[in-house]
Amino acid sequence: MPLFERLYNFAHWLTQDRQEAEDLVQETYAKALKGFRSFQPGTNFRAWIYQILRNTFLTSRTGLKSAATVPLELESDQESLPAVNETPESILLQRSDRQLVQEALGQLPVPYREVLVLCEFEEMSYQEISATLAIPMGTVMSRLSRARRALRDAVQQLQGTE
């Protein structure tokens, strides 16, 4: 089964629930098998199957709920870049462990979480992410930038509460 473990991992990141992730993967495979004719040879299979999984997630109960709670300013370009003033001692994530990052990642809104997993873990190109999430390349870049900042903030917050 191609990409099975990675698809499951991504599904679990999206749903944050084992049972829902399993249902999502199962439905993704069923849809992929059924709609295999719609896959155009020569195009990106990984982006195609991730797109099926993500679209299936978006129409699930959890997906609809997550879409409803996405802050309106998510795609806004008004947000300013943070000042670059960290010293080597304050460099974020330097001491953070894996669990802390996972927890922070889990707290992010789905659009941030998914774009980070696709870019950092799946190592998808901007073009693949654009195809998978059905958003323009420019949006991929701006969303990634905000997602990274949001992750850093979340990690900082978790470190502060420790």
Place this chain on the structure above:
Amino acid sequence: MACEPWTEKLDAYLDGEMPASEARALAEHLGGCAACAAEGLRRVQQKRAVQAAGQRFMPNPAFRARIQDSIAERRPFLWSLRWLPILATAAVVLLAGVLFLTLRGSQQQLISELVDQHVATLASANPVDVISTDRHTVKPWFAGKIPFTFNLPELQGSPFILVGGKVSYLGQSAGAELIFRVRQHQISVFIFQDRGPRDARENEAVRTALSFEVRTWHHNGLRYFVIGDASAQDLDKLSELIKAAG
């Protein structure tokens, strides 16, 4: 801030999405700017941290087995879909073959019946109901007796002589049986209404049944059968004359 244009591009640089020329310029800047270098390092560390944290959830073996089973169940379905056009073609060919053999069988049966009628006519003491060598007598005689009309050929100058005719039946429908003589041979010409595709299948055929020569064709909604023990050439010649009469 002088560094802002660079820090904005740091992500694309670290993600390997920056054109080579721009990437070289940014690398040069990072070499001389401590703040940007530190920010670059922080982002690289964050990337690595997310990369490591990204692999978090593993499917359990039972779920894997369930998915594998569901795919295996679907495979025969896909297999059958893939073979569907071939199976359909095979079915059509088979059906056409059965149909052809059935029709061929029924056509042979039809000819056998007519050969029997021809033999019965030869054996009969009253082989014809209207005795006349005049086609203008024979043709009107059939009027009202059969549900169609037909033309008889002009036989002058040919070796054929019209003996007469009688009403014949085939498959519960009335038709004409005309008797011609050529030398010592008698030839029966059966004319029936064409009964659609079954008969129309064999538009024109030359056959031999029980050593009798048989010619059959279809014209103007009528099916003609020429049966006799005369030579094949004689039957062909008579057939041509009848066809010419249309």
